[in-house]
Amino acid sequence: MKKSGAVNRVSYRDVKSKDESFSEVVKRIKKLRELNNESQEELAKAVNMTKYTIANIEQGKTNLSLETAMLIAGHYHVSVDYICGMGNDMTVANDVLDTLCRYVMISTRTMHMRQAHKVPFLSINKSLFDYLNVLDKAEQFKKDNVADELISAWLEKEKEKTLHLFQRESKDSFVEYALLSQRDIASDEVMELLENTYRDSSGDIKKSP
Known part of the structure; x- marks a missing residue:
């Protein structure tokens, strides 16, 4: 009733x-x-x-x-x-992990040198990567005493641009970082192999600090 x-x-x-x-x-x-x-x-x-x-x-x-x-x-x-x-x-707080998994990934690859060597790679969506660099620049602008209003206006435009790119960008558009230990960085063999991979690959492979 x-x-x-x-x-x-x-x-x-x-x-x-x-x-x-x-x-x-x-x-x-x-x-x-x-x-x-x-x-x-x-x-x-x-x-x-x-x-x-x-x-x-x-x-x-x-x-x-x-x-x-x-x-x-x-x-x-x-x-x-x-x-x-x-x-x-x-x-949306509940969707943070799902969103993170869509745009950031970690994978491990075996690189063959004198001995097999596993190197973890961080893959990040290129638009997100560029936007994180924008946020870093914004922090630098603050240190340089740029007016908050100018920084906010610039960030708003960059955010809109990034959201627009998310709609158009290929899901396979990623930037890759090789996550190297201090021992890896000190190894000429590892660095030479990574440099050769970088030259042969269409993607970007970079060292993590």
């Missing part, structure tokens, strides 16, 4: 104070959709809604329910907090 009466839905406007702007939420949804090269119709189909509803959400004409926020967050693999404008962290 169904209960009568309207269903009370919790909306973003209930979560945030009444006088707070809704613009950040709609901007983030539109931005995520565009970064993923999706039309309003495609997003609507993915979350089982109409194009009209998505258009109204992006224009701020329709309140965003928590149920809808969860559907959109799940579709784009970001946190609900990010969708709702609560901080800038897009990461």
Whole structure:
């Protein structure tokens, strides 16, 4: 037997104070959709809604329910907090390990010298590798007293570029690092073999510090 009466839905406007702007939420949804090269119709189909509803959400004409926020967050693999404008962290904590395994891997190879020698290799997605270098540069900029506003604006552009590249980049696009011990580095035989491998390979093999 169904209960009568309207269903009370919790909306973003209930979560945030009444006088707070809704613009950040709609901007983030539109931005995520565009970064993923999706039309309003495609997003609507993915979350089982109409194009009209998505258009109204992006224009701020329709309140965003928590149920809808969860559907959109799940579709784009970001946190609900990010969708709702609560901080800038897009990461879903439960998905961190899965995401890490998609973009970073370690494998061991046997390299044949006078004796078989196993060398571990770290493979990292090239776009992620480049973005980590961007973060390192940002830290250097801070030490050089570059204005925080300039650094933040630059990081935001680099983040957007990286997310866009993730959509287009081949899953096989990786940079490789040979994880060498101090003994390996001191071995002329190991280093000569790695240098020859580097010359013969289309990928990058680099020493870990």
